[in-house]
Amino acid sequence: MGNKPTQKVLVVDDEEPILELLKYNLEKQGYDVRTAADGYQAVEQAKKFHPDLVLLDIMMPKMDGVEACRQIRAMPELVNTFIVFLTARAEEYSEVAAFDVGADDYILKPIKPRALMSRISALFRRDSKKKNTSSQIKIGELVIDRTSYTVQIKGKEVSLPKKEFELLFFLAQSPNKVFSRDDLLQNIWGSDVYVLARTVDVHIRKVREKIGDDYITTVKGVGYKFNLG
Amino acid sequence: MGNKPTQKVLVVDDEEPILELLKYNLEKQGYDVRTAADGYQAVEQAKKFHPDLVLLDIMMPKMDGVEACRQIRAMPELVNTFIVFLTARAEEYSEVAAFDVGADDYILKPIKPRALMSRISALFRRDSKKKNTSSQIKIGELVIDRTSYTVQIKGKEVSLPKKEFELLFFLAQSPNKVFSRDDLLQNIWGSDVYVLARTVDVHIRKVREKIGDDYITTVKGVGYKFNLG
DNA sequence: TATCGCCTTAACAATTCCTTAATAGGCAGG
DNA sequence: CCTGCCTATTAAGGAATTGTTAAGGCGATA
Incomplete structure (x- = not known):
């Protein structure tokens, strides 16, 4: 209290x-x-x-x-x-x-x-x-907008389902920082939801499919990160 | 003006x-x-x-x-x-x-x-x-007119019942912004009215029936938005 | 009072999304 | 070159959310 x-x-x-x-x-x-x-x-x-x-x-x-x-x-x-x-x-x-x-x-x-x-x-x-939860993130050609739940990539607008959006948004909030699958589950799925860590992979795949492979990097044995530069 | x-x-x-x-x-x-x-x-x-x-x-x-x-x-x-x-x-x-x-x-x-x-x-x-609320919104082929509670779509005039009109008007006021069902209930129905959130769906359906499916988008797990462009 | 239109609710259908499992692919160390 | 470990990819079933329809109630209006 x-x-x-x-x-x-x-x-x-x-x-x-x-x-x-x-x-x-x-x-x-x-x-x-x-x-x-x-x-x-x-x-x-x-x-x-x-x-x-x-x-x-x-x-x-x-x-x-x-x-x-x-x-x-x-x-x-x-x-x-x-x-x-x-x-x-x-x-x-x-x-x-x-x-x-x-x-x-x-x-x-x-x-x-x-x-x-x-x-x-x-x-x-x-x-x-979390801290720093603005509604919009801009990184290079990418604009991630929480108010419309869309992502603009090179001017084209793509609409993501909720989990995919949250995942991208979360990663992009801390560029270059690597998150383990468990970190991501904790923060996006919540602490009381039990899904397999591999589920993250599938969502990552779908996000990459939509925004391209250049933004999210796999760090083998550790997790994923959104990369800047 | x-x-x-x-x-x-x-x-x-x-x-x-x-x-x-x-x-x-x-x-x-x-x-x-x-x-x-x-x-x-x-x-x-x-x-x-x-x-x-x-x-x-x-x-x-x-x-x-x-x-x-x-x-x-x-x-x-x-x-x-x-x-x-x-x-x-x-x-x-x-x-x-x-x-x-x-x-x-x-x-x-x-x-x-x-x-x-x-x-x-x-x-x-x-x-x-300030509250220069011209009670009319024009968006592309759509003209939403609060004084007559009607909507013109491609020249054809459609008349909407109150709730449907308010819903469309409210969404169109903030194009591209997603509103949860609760947001919409708060703003259109009022804070002291208790109706089920699914009621919004039915009204959305009716509005779409009248103005077409292209203007209001569902963001699954989140809510609805009026889309521009 | 009877009728009409609107609002809400409920029920069921349809759809989308999520998760899982299974398989394939890649890389490092032996 | 093989093996083990990890990740990528795909497809399918199930879960969750939304779409759609219809019925009942309420109030306005004639």
């Missing part, structure tokens, strides 16, 4: 009512909340407060959310901070631009408190299991 | 003089006004009238403002409606509960017409800048 430190959330929006709405709901959930009304304040607060999560409106006076996100992402001490955009329309600032500056997710306005809260706790749940 | 349709305001209060005062002032400002005397009426009116703004007294007979607010907020077609509480200072039913059920602002009684009017016009000004 008590060993979990309070998660810190920074909420950034230029509309007072929205700030209050979010602050109230987040605090009710036990988060430590601070607010900022524009991009500059957001960057300042982030520097001092070191939030675990930043909810960031895109359209703001002085400095918009995209630029603020870029600056926050540039702080090394905040590499593990989640950044989630609040946006009135998906198209308005394309999802692409948001991901380009390092956002982890985006959520549509108008905000439904309860839906947002469950989304946030899901985010932290995922986080506590 | 320049033609601004008349903004619709629903005023809810159990005191006749206050209703008249507000109605008079609002109509002078050019708003389209309707009134209701209690929570039930408010919900009924909201359902039919689709106001852009609801001014809601908190203390009322039959159904109080907070409960009415909750019910209005549960209607997906009114997600863009502002809800502002009118509250006497003494009423301890504080802003807390109000924000909790999705209010956008609250205003203290006694009401000063001039101040209220400027507050309202500020609200709409902000609205036109």
